[in-house]
Amino acid sequence: MAGLEVRDVTVSYKKKVAIRKVSFDAKAGEIIGMIGADGAGKSSLMHAVAGVLRFEGEVSYGGRVYRSPKEAEALKTEFGLMPQGIGLVLYETLTVAEHLDFFAHIRSLRQDAAFRDYRQKLLHMAGLSDFADRQAGKLSGGMMQKLSLICTLLHRPKLLILDEPTTGVDPLSRLELWDILDSIRKEEGTIALVSTAYMQEAAKMDRILLFDEGEIIAMGTGETLIDSVREYTFEAGKCPEKSSSDTACFSFDKRSYSLDPLPSPHVEPTLEALFFVNALRKKRTLPRLEIEARESKTEIPETVMEARGLTKRFGDFTANDHIDMRLKGGEIVGLLGANGAGKTTFIKMLLGLYPIDEGGLTLLGKSIRSSDDRQALKAKIGYVSQHFALYKDMTVRENLIYFANMHRIPLSTAIKRINRYARELGFNDYMDHSPNELPLGINQRFSVAAALLHEPVVLFLDEPTSGVDTIARAQFWEMLHRLKASWGISILITTHYMSEAEYCDRVVLMRQGRKIADDTVEALYAGHPDAKNFEDIFLSYYRSET
Amino acid sequence: MNLSVVKAYMLKEFTELLRTKMIIMVYLLPSMILLLFGYGIRMEVTHARTLVIDNDQSHFSRMLTAKFEHSKYFDTTVTQMSEAEALHRIKQAKTDIIVIIPASFEKRLLHGQKSEIGVFVDGAFPNRGMTMENYVQGVVLNAAQSVAGSLGSHGGLISINSRNLFNQAMRDENAIVPGLIGLVLLVAPAILSALMIVKEKERGTIFNFYASPLSRSEFLAAKLIPAFLLHSLNIFILFLWATEVFDVPFRGSFSLYWFAAEIYILISLSIGMLISVITSRQIVAVVLTIIITIIPGFLYSGILMPISSMAGGSYIEAHLFPVMYFNHIVYDCFLAGKGLASAKTAEYLGILILYAVILLLLGTALLKKELK
Known part of the structure; x- marks a missing residue:
C-alpha cells in the first residue's frame, strides 16, 4: 500500500528555522491532523511535502523518495495541495464551472463520462451545483473554500495536503467540507494531511501531530493525546494567586489548566488543553492582564446602540434585511452567522462605512440621519476590522502614534497611553517590530489598543480571532472581559469560533441577512437541552431553517 | 510540452484579461503614449x-x-x-x-x-x-x-541650396513618431507579461502551478503567447497612427518592419518575465518595468539625439539596450527604405534575434517552480 514517510525534514528560511528534523508517516486512507500555534511550522512542512518548497531530509511516497521540489515533480500528478487562505488558489473572475474545467485541463484529465459523473458529484457535495456560472470573486468565504477543495480533489489525488481549509469558515460549511473529505478518503484511500485551528475538527482526525516551535511535540490519536493532559485539567475556578513566579494556571472555555493540583475537581479535557499544558510546561505563561480605569470620566448610557429595521441592499441582493438589535452599556454581544450572512455589512452600516438603505439607527442616544450626526460620535466608537488595518512598514509604536494623531490626542497623552496599553495588554516587547514580523495574536492585541486610544464607549470587533491560536484567543477574551469590567465598555464582536459565544453576555445569530436568534447564552442552552456545546445550537438553528 | 494544457491555461489568461478589463490597457496604453508624445514633442519653432x-x-x-x-x-x-x-x-x-x-x-x-x-x-x-x-x-x-x-548689383552671386535627405520637409513627426514606436513596444508588452505572472504570485494562485505537474515551459508559454498575440496587433495599430494621423512616409518593406517588431515584442515580454522573477507585488513590478524600459527607451531611442553623436558611457549604454537596434530598423523602414540591403540593418536585425533568444532562455532558467 502506498504510504507516506517523512524523514528528518528541515525547512529553513534566511533568518529562522521553520521546521527542525521532523519525521512521521501515514498510511493510505489515514487523515493526519496538524495542530499548533501560528508560526509553529505546519505550513512549511506541508509545502515541503507537497514539493513546492526546498527542504533538507527526505520524503518517500509510495516507495519513491524525493529530497527537493524537483525530485517531487514526477509525483505531483498524485498530490493535491490546498494552501492556506480563503479562495487563495481561485481566479476571481472565473466561474465555478470554468475553474473545474481549468483544473481538469492543466492536470490533463481525460474528460470521459466517468469524469463528468465525478465532477457532478463533487459539485453536488460542495453544494455548488446551482452556482456553476457564478464568478469565484462573488462567492462567500465558505463557498470559496469548498470550491478550492473540490478543485484540489478533481484529479483524485492520493496524497491530499490541506492547510487550514476551514479557517474563517462558518461551522456549517466546516461540517460540509469535512463530509467531502471523509467520503473521498474512504472511497479513494487518500492520505490526507490537514492542519486546523478548530479542535473539534482535529478530534475527528485519525491521528494528530502537535507542533510547537518547529517540532512535533506530541503525536497520537485524539484519545491518547487527551489522556496525556487529563491530570492537568480542572473545572473552571479562579486560578489561585501565586506567590512564587514559576507556577501558573490558565482558564479558558469552562476549564482551568495547571501543572500543580487545583482545589477544583478534574474534568474531561478537549484538545485545546494540549496547548495550555505545553505552555505551562515551557513556562510560557503570559503576564497577568491588569487594566486600569479609563483616564477620562465618561457617562455610560443605558443603551449604546439601537438598530431598528436596518436594511442594506447591493443591487437585488439584500445583505441585511430589517435587523433589530440593541446593545446596552457594558454589554458584550456576539454576532454569529455563516460566511455571507451579513455580519460585516451590519457592522459597516453601524460605522457609517455603508449608507443605510432603510431603517433607523440610534448611537449613544443620538439618532443617526447624516454623516454629520456621526462626526461627533467618532470619538466614542472604536473599531477593529477583519484584516487589522495596520501599516506594515511602520513599527507597532509608530502605528499607534499615527492612530493617536488621527484622533487628535495630544502627543504626551498619547505616548503615555500607548506605553500603558503596551504594558497592560502585553505587547511591550514588540513595540519596535513591524506588524508583519509578529504573530497574529500580537497584532490583534495591538489593533485593539489602537482602537482604544481615544477611550471609546463602544467597541466594534469584526472577526478579531480568526486564525489566532488558542492561547492567544484565551488571552484576548480575558482582555475583553477586563476591559468591560474596568471601563464599562460595550462590545459587539463577530466570530467563527462557537466556543467564544459563551463569553458573550448575549448572542445574535444571523442567517442570509436576517436575524434568527437573539438571546443570552444561558437561555439558548435552556432552549436546546440536547446541545453539548454552542456549535450544536448554531447548527440546529441553521438546519431547522433550511 | 503538452499543447492542450497550454491551450487551456491560455484560455484562462484570455478570459481573465477580458473580464478584469486589462485588455483595455493593452490597447489604450501604446496608442496613448504615441499620441501624447507625438503631439507633445516639438523641435521646430513655428509662430x-x-x-x-x-x-x-x-x-x-x-x-x-x-x-x-x-x-x-x-x-x-x-x-x-x-x-x-x-x-x-x-x-x-x-x-x-x-x-x-x-x-x-x-x-x-x-x-x-x-x-x-x-x-x-x-x-x-x-x-x-x-x-x-x-x-x-x-x-x-x-x-x-x-x-x-x-539695386542691380551682383550681391546675390552665391546662394545656398541645401537639401535635407530622408526628411526633406524637416517634419518633426517624421523624426519622432517612428522612434516612439520603439519606445511603446518596449514598455507595454513588458508591463503586461510582468503583471500576468506577478498577479498570480501576489494572489496566491501561483500554487496551482507549483503544486501541479505543469512544467515551467508550459507555464511560460501560457503566459507569453497571449501577451505576444495581443501586442502583435499593436504593431499594426501603431503603424496606422504613424502613417495616417501623423502622415509619416513609409518607404521601406512592411514585412521587415513587422518581423523586427515581433522580435522586439518578444524581447520586451522577456524583460517583463525577468522582472516577475524578482518581484512578488504587482505595483513593484509595474514601477520597476517602467523605470527599466521607459528611461533607456526614451534616451536611446534616437528621438532626443542620434546615437552616433553620443560619446563614452552613453554610447556604450545605448548599445547595451535593444531600443537602438530596433529604432534603426524602424527609421530605415519609414524614412530611408533601404531594408536588408543595408549591411547595418541586417546586422541589427541579427542582434535583435540574439537578444530575444538570450532573454527568453534566461527567463526560463531563472523562473523557479517553488516558493522562495
Missing part, C-alpha cells in the same frame, strides 16, 4: 511672436517686414513702440523676437553703406532660441538678396 519696430517706414524696410509677415515661422506685429518697451515685453514673455529697423535704413543702403538691424531673441530655452535666431538670419539674408537684386 514665434515677433515684434518688428520699423523706424524707417521706407520701401526697403517694408520689403523686409513683408518677408517676416509671409513666413509661417513668425507671427509678426509691426509697431512703433520704443526699444525699452519692446524689451519689457520680452521679459514678460509676451513676445519671442524683436527686430528693430533703424531710421536711416533705406538711405544708407542706397548710398552703399552698411546698415545694422537690431535683433533680440528670447533665449530662455537655448534650443528654441537658437532656432529662432537662425530663422531670423535666414529671412534677413533673403531680404538682403532681394535688395541687392533691386
Whole structure:
C-alpha cells in the first residue's frame, strides 16, 4: 500500500528555522491532523511535502523518495495541495464551472463520462451545483473554500495536503467540507494531511501531530493525546494567586489548566488543553492582564446602540434585511452567522462605512440621519476590522502614534497611553517590530489598543480571532472581559469560533441577512437541552431553517 | 510540452484579461503614449511672436517686414513702440523676437553703406532660441538678396541650396513618431507579461502551478503567447497612427518592419518575465518595468539625439539596450527604405534575434517552480 514517510525534514528560511528534523508517516486512507500555534511550522512542512518548497531530509511516497521540489515533480500528478487562505488558489473572475474545467485541463484529465459523473458529484457535495456560472470573486468565504477543495480533489489525488481549509469558515460549511473529505478518503484511500485551528475538527482526525516551535511535540490519536493532559485539567475556578513566579494556571472555555493540583475537581479535557499544558510546561505563561480605569470620566448610557429595521441592499441582493438589535452599556454581544450572512455589512452600516438603505439607527442616544450626526460620535466608537488595518512598514509604536494623531490626542497623552496599553495588554516587547514580523495574536492585541486610544464607549470587533491560536484567543477574551469590567465598555464582536459565544453576555445569530436568534447564552442552552456545546445550537438553528 | 494544457491555461489568461478589463490597457496604453508624445514633442519653432519696430517706414524696410509677415515661422506685429518697451515685453514673455529697423535704413543702403538691424531673441530655452535666431538670419539674408537684386548689383552671386535627405520637409513627426514606436513596444508588452505572472504570485494562485505537474515551459508559454498575440496587433495599430494621423512616409518593406517588431515584442515580454522573477507585488513590478524600459527607451531611442553623436558611457549604454537596434530598423523602414540591403540593418536585425533568444532562455532558467 502506498504510504507516506517523512524523514528528518528541515525547512529553513534566511533568518529562522521553520521546521527542525521532523519525521512521521501515514498510511493510505489515514487523515493526519496538524495542530499548533501560528508560526509553529505546519505550513512549511506541508509545502515541503507537497514539493513546492526546498527542504533538507527526505520524503518517500509510495516507495519513491524525493529530497527537493524537483525530485517531487514526477509525483505531483498524485498530490493535491490546498494552501492556506480563503479562495487563495481561485481566479476571481472565473466561474465555478470554468475553474473545474481549468483544473481538469492543466492536470490533463481525460474528460470521459466517468469524469463528468465525478465532477457532478463533487459539485453536488460542495453544494455548488446551482452556482456553476457564478464568478469565484462573488462567492462567500465558505463557498470559496469548498470550491478550492473540490478543485484540489478533481484529479483524485492520493496524497491530499490541506492547510487550514476551514479557517474563517462558518461551522456549517466546516461540517460540509469535512463530509467531502471523509467520503473521498474512504472511497479513494487518500492520505490526507490537514492542519486546523478548530479542535473539534482535529478530534475527528485519525491521528494528530502537535507542533510547537518547529517540532512535533506530541503525536497520537485524539484519545491518547487527551489522556496525556487529563491530570492537568480542572473545572473552571479562579486560578489561585501565586506567590512564587514559576507556577501558573490558565482558564479558558469552562476549564482551568495547571501543572500543580487545583482545589477544583478534574474534568474531561478537549484538545485545546494540549496547548495550555505545553505552555505551562515551557513556562510560557503570559503576564497577568491588569487594566486600569479609563483616564477620562465618561457617562455610560443605558443603551449604546439601537438598530431598528436596518436594511442594506447591493443591487437585488439584500445583505441585511430589517435587523433589530440593541446593545446596552457594558454589554458584550456576539454576532454569529455563516460566511455571507451579513455580519460585516451590519457592522459597516453601524460605522457609517455603508449608507443605510432603510431603517433607523440610534448611537449613544443620538439618532443617526447624516454623516454629520456621526462626526461627533467618532470619538466614542472604536473599531477593529477583519484584516487589522495596520501599516506594515511602520513599527507597532509608530502605528499607534499615527492612530493617536488621527484622533487628535495630544502627543504626551498619547505616548503615555500607548506605553500603558503596551504594558497592560502585553505587547511591550514588540513595540519596535513591524506588524508583519509578529504573530497574529500580537497584532490583534495591538489593533485593539489602537482602537482604544481615544477611550471609546463602544467597541466594534469584526472577526478579531480568526486564525489566532488558542492561547492567544484565551488571552484576548480575558482582555475583553477586563476591559468591560474596568471601563464599562460595550462590545459587539463577530466570530467563527462557537466556543467564544459563551463569553458573550448575549448572542445574535444571523442567517442570509436576517436575524434568527437573539438571546443570552444561558437561555439558548435552556432552549436546546440536547446541545453539548454552542456549535450544536448554531447548527440546529441553521438546519431547522433550511 | 503538452499543447492542450497550454491551450487551456491560455484560455484562462484570455478570459481573465477580458473580464478584469486589462485588455483595455493593452490597447489604450501604446496608442496613448504615441499620441501624447507625438503631439507633445516639438523641435521646430513655428509662430514665434515677433515684434518688428520699423523706424524707417521706407520701401526697403517694408520689403523686409513683408518677408517676416509671409513666413509661417513668425507671427509678426509691426509697431512703433520704443526699444525699452519692446524689451519689457520680452521679459514678460509676451513676445519671442524683436527686430528693430533703424531710421536711416533705406538711405544708407542706397548710398552703399552698411546698415545694422537690431535683433533680440528670447533665449530662455537655448534650443528654441537658437532656432529662432537662425530663422531670423535666414529671412534677413533673403531680404538682403532681394535688395541687392533691386539695386542691380551682383550681391546675390552665391546662394545656398541645401537639401535635407530622408526628411526633406524637416517634419518633426517624421523624426519622432517612428522612434516612439520603439519606445511603446518596449514598455507595454513588458508591463503586461510582468503583471500576468506577478498577479498570480501576489494572489496566491501561483500554487496551482507549483503544486501541479505543469512544467515551467508550459507555464511560460501560457503566459507569453497571449501577451505576444495581443501586442502583435499593436504593431499594426501603431503603424496606422504613424502613417495616417501623423502622415509619416513609409518607404521601406512592411514585412521587415513587422518581423523586427515581433522580435522586439518578444524581447520586451522577456524583460517583463525577468522582472516577475524578482518581484512578488504587482505595483513593484509595474514601477520597476517602467523605470527599466521607459528611461533607456526614451534616451536611446534616437528621438532626443542620434546615437552616433553620443560619446563614452552613453554610447556604450545605448548599445547595451535593444531600443537602438530596433529604432534603426524602424527609421530605415519609414524614412530611408533601404531594408536588408543595408549591411547595418541586417546586422541589427541579427542582434535583435540574439537578444530575444538570450532573454527568453534566461527567463526560463531563472523562473523557479517553488516558493522562495
